[in-house]
Amino acid sequence: EVQVVESGGGLVQPGGSLRLSCAASGFTFSVYRMSWVRQAPGKGLEWVANIKYDGSEKDYADSVKGRFTISRDNGKSSVYLQMNSLRAEDTAIYYCARVWRGYLDCWGQGTLVTVSS
Amino acid sequence: EIVLTQSPGTLSLSPGERATLSCRASQTISSNYLAWYQQKPGQAPRLLIYGASSRATDIPDRFRGSGSGTDFTLTISRLEPEDFAVYYCQQYDTSSFGGGTRVEIK
Numbered sequence: 001e002v003q004v005v006e007s008g009g010g011l012v013q014p015g016g017s018l019r020l021s022c023a024a025s026g027f028t029f030s031v032y033r034m035s036w037v038r039q040a041p042g043k044g045l046e047w048v049a050n051i052k053y054d055g056s057e058k059d060y061a062d063s064v065k066g067r068f069t070i071s072r073d074n075g076k077s078s079v080y081l082q083m084n085s086l087r088a089e090d091t092a093i094y095y096c097a098r099v100w101r102g103y104l105d106c107w108g109q110g111t112l113v114t115v116s117s
Numbered sequence: 118e119i120v121l122t123q124s125p126g127t128l129s130l131s132p133g134e135r136a137t138l139s140c141r142a143s144q145t146i147s148s149n150y151l152a153w154y155q156q157k158p159g160q161a162p163r164l165l166i167y168g169a170s171s172r173a174t175d176i177p178d179r180f181r182g183s184g185s186g187t188d189f190t191l192t193i194s195r196l197e198p199e200d201f202a203v204y205y206c207q208q209y210d211t212s213s214f215g216g217g218t219r220v221e222i223k
Binding site: 028035037044045046047050059095101102104105107108109110 | 150152156160161162163164167173203205207209210212213214215216217
């Protein structure tokens with residue numbers, strides 16, 4: 001079964017850091033681009049970051065550029081999101097998704113990040 | 118940046134009725150790089166349509182995507198009880214989502 005499972009969410013203070021992980025299984029992870037998408041409580045979807053299959057290219061939304069870093073370990077079939085200088089507006093469910101030809105064809109169940117003092 | 122505007126914000130319909138959802142882009146989306154997703158409460162989004170009109174795996178044929186350029190439509194021919202949800206369009210040329218349309222039971 002093709003699936004991705006996120007972990008690492010939690011409560012963090014403003015200005016703090018958190019690292020999210022996404023473990024993939026059921027497909028050849030190393031040939032797929034991967035994305036992170038977030039959803040603030042009661043709001044819509046916001047694309048956060050993409051990483052190419054080999055990690056050679058990374059793209060970020062303007063709202064997180066310079067604060068968040070996406071990375072991957074193909075040996076562990078995992079993608080990560082390092083989040084620094086967190087703000088209240090970063091509070092959201094963070095979804096990991098597999099990218100196929102640009103669209104997101106497999107989503108995890110998400111991990112909740114709450115930024116609050 | 119390509120901005121996607123979805124309308125209406127909420128659609129109130131009865132089971133068996135037809136739903137027509139609109140997604141308008143602020144500039145032409147190349148190669149029809151437009152997808153639709155369905156999200157139910159407490160669940161992750163699910164891919165319905167890609168390439169503006171191709172149904173994803175296991176998506177029933179009552180879901181139909183159409184359009185090109187800047188105007189796209191998702192049509193649900195006859196609403197089933199499980200179709201009441203929020204629907205998002207996404208352009209994956211530069212990656213952005215619309216604000217969503219909620220389809221609720223009238």
